[in-house]
Amino acid sequence: MTELSSLESLWEAVQNTFKQTITGPTYENVVAPAKADSLSNHQLTVVVPTEYHLDWWQRSLNTQLKHILREQTGQDIEPRYVLTKNLINKSTTTSTTAATPTFQEQTPLNPEYTFETFVEGRSNQFAYASAYAASEQPGGLYNPLLIYGGVGLGKTHLMQAIANNMLIHNPNAKIKYVTSENFMNDYINSIKNRTQEEFRREYRDLDALLVDDVQFLASKNETELEFFNTFNVLHDNSKQIVLTADQNPKEIPNLTERLVSRFVWGLTVEITSPGLETRIAILNRKAEEENIQGVPSEVLNYIATKINTNVRELEGALMRVRVYAQLHNTPITTAIAAEALQGIGDAPTTALTIDLIQKKVANFYGITQADITGKKRVKTIVIPRQIAMYLSRELTDNSLPKIGKEFGGKDHTTVLHAIDKIEKQLQADSQLQNDIKNLKAALTP
Numbered sequence: 313m314t315e316l317s318s319l320e321s322l323w324e325a326v327q328n329t330f331k332q333t334i335t336g337p338t339y340e341n342v343v344a345p346a347k348a349d350s351l352s353n354h355q356l357t358v359v360v361p362t363e364y365h366l367d368w369w370q371r372s373l374n375t376q377l378k379h380i381l382r383e384q385t386g387q388d389i390e391p392r393y394v395l396t397k398n399l400i401n402k403s404t405t406t407s408t409t410a411a412t413p414t415f416q417e418q419t420p421l422n423p424e425y426t427f428e429t430f431v432e433g434r435s436n437q438f439a440y441a442s443a444y445a446a447s448e449q450p451g452g453l454y455n456p457l458l459i460y461g462g463v464g465l466g467k468t469h470l471m472q473a474i475a476n477n478m479l480i481h482n483p484n485a486k487i488k489y490v491t492s493e494n495f496m497n498d499y500i501n502s503i504k505n506r507t508q509e510e511f512r513r514e515y516r517d518l519d520a521l522l523v524d525d526v527q528f529l530a531s532k533n534e535t536e537l538e539f540f541n542t543f544n545v546l547h548d549n550s551k552q553i554v555l556t557a558d559q560n561p562k563e564i565p566n567l568t569e570r571l572v573s574r575f576v577w578g579l580t581v582e583i584t585s586p587g588l589e590t591r592i593a594i595l596n597r598k599a600e601e602e603n604i605q606g607v608p609s610e611v612l613n614y615i616a617t618k619i620n621t622n623v624r625e626l627e628g629a630l631m632r633v634r635v636y637a638q639l640h641n642t643p644i645t646t647a648i649a650a651e652a653l654q655g656i657g658d659a660p661t662t663a664l665t666i667d668l669i670q671k672k673v674a675n676f677y678g679i680t681q682a683d684i685t686g687k688k689r690v691k692t693i694v695i696p697r698q699i700a701m702y703l704s705r706e707l708t709d710n711s712l713p714k715i716g717k718e719f720g721g722k723d724h725t726t727v728l729h730a731i732d733k734i735e736k737q738l739q740a741d742s743q744l745q746n747d748i749k750n751l752k753a754a755l756t757p
């Protein structure tokens with residue numbers, strides 16, 4: 313059997329196995345469109361058409377895939393998911409030419425990581441402006457530029473935006489983007505294969521070197537020294553160096569002093585978690601980019617409130633809501649979003665219980681909790697009951713059936729109906745808007 317056909321038959325077996333447990337639209341929409349691209353070094357590259365497929369595979373199918381691969385091959389194989397467009401762009405986005413088999417496959421730049429697609433806000437303004445300036449005048453004042461901050465806040469995006477902008481000005485610019493782990497592996501391989509000359513050419517004959525996650529260099533003494541030398545050569549030749557780290561380099565434990573001092577030579581900028589408005593703006597942009605139409609602003613608001621730190625998770629949450637609504641063949645509403653995002657993110661009020669919501673709402677409207685959970689159909693009780701259901705959905709992680717149960721054993725469709733009704737009424741009824749605002753303020757101090 314040729315290598316290609318063995319990969320094909322492996323993937324066919326994988327998909328057939330998935331088919332036994334996942335049927336219907338999930339199989340057709342999510343599993344079937346994925347293709348195996350290559351298998352080497354115990355790593356299977358799986359190509360998927362969109363970001364939401366990527367999200368779905370990573371979050372929900374990865375463990376099962378690993379299990380199936382182990383069953384099929386008897387080996388531990390690590391899946392890696394790549395978007396079709398990135399695979400296609402791989403050979404065209406960077407222009408370093410000296411690659412030899414000694415080195416990691418060139419990590420492609422993501423063509424979508426540009427300054428235009430980056431949403432500016434207070435949390436990243438300075439980093440954005442510095443990155444832009446560095447890309448306009450590489451090797452100038454901001455050399456090196458080091459961007460640091462928590463997970464998923466856009467460090468890689470800004471770093472690659474620098475490279476993409478440099479390539480617009482000079483399509484022949486030699487730019488290399490790697491993680492510090494790639495750098496270390498390349499260095500180790502070059503020692504093993506006695507190709508240090510090539511290694512040095514690869515890393516020093518550049519217009520810009522971008523290294524992600526430099527904190528991993530800490531405690532790797534030989535790699536640190538090699539990186540120090542690489543850095544000096546590039547810097548002496550006024551070539552741009554861009555680095556990212558998960559914290560201020562001065563605080564990275566076990567990073568040698570000489571590297572720390574080099575890293576902070578140019579400009580060190582921090583990215584922090586975006587505020588609510590920026591998170592909503594990011595979601596709006598993402599919805600536009602992914603062609604997700606008709607997402608009501610309260611749903612974006614809901615997602616942005618629920619996921620309040622990491623932008624990658626924020627985007628993942630939007631994709632998840634979209635897939636969930638697609639699979640259930642229903643429009644995207646706050647109730648659907650809450651259902652799709654159950655257990656994800658830091659709900660601002662996870663400690664809040666349905667019981668407490670019922671008590672507060674009853675008190676607010678001058679009725680009893682028994683009225684809220686009871687069956688009386690008079691308007692003065694029905695509306696507070698529906699509001700309490702609506703708030704239970706919005707402010708807690710409980711599922712519709714669980715809420716129904718807590719409201720005197722009602723069916724989940726009754727809860728859904730109540731939520732829909734309140735959502736619709738909220739659009740036009742300013743009194744209701746006010747009541748809900750006050751109730752939320754009382755419930756989420």
Ligand SMILES: Nc1ncnc2c1ncn2[C@@H]1O[C@H](COP(=O)(O)OP(=O)(O)OP(=O)(O)O)[C@@H](O)[C@H]1O
Pocket residue numbers: 425429430431432436461462463464465466467468469470558594623624627
């Ligand atoms: N301000 C922003 N505007 C638009 N997209 C953003 C913004 N911040 C982050 N993103 C998006 O969030 C995702 C995660 O960003 P990125 O990979 O750059 O984070 P990171 O800080 O490098 O994280 P890590 O530390 O995990 O490597 C990317 O899809 C990126 O495009």
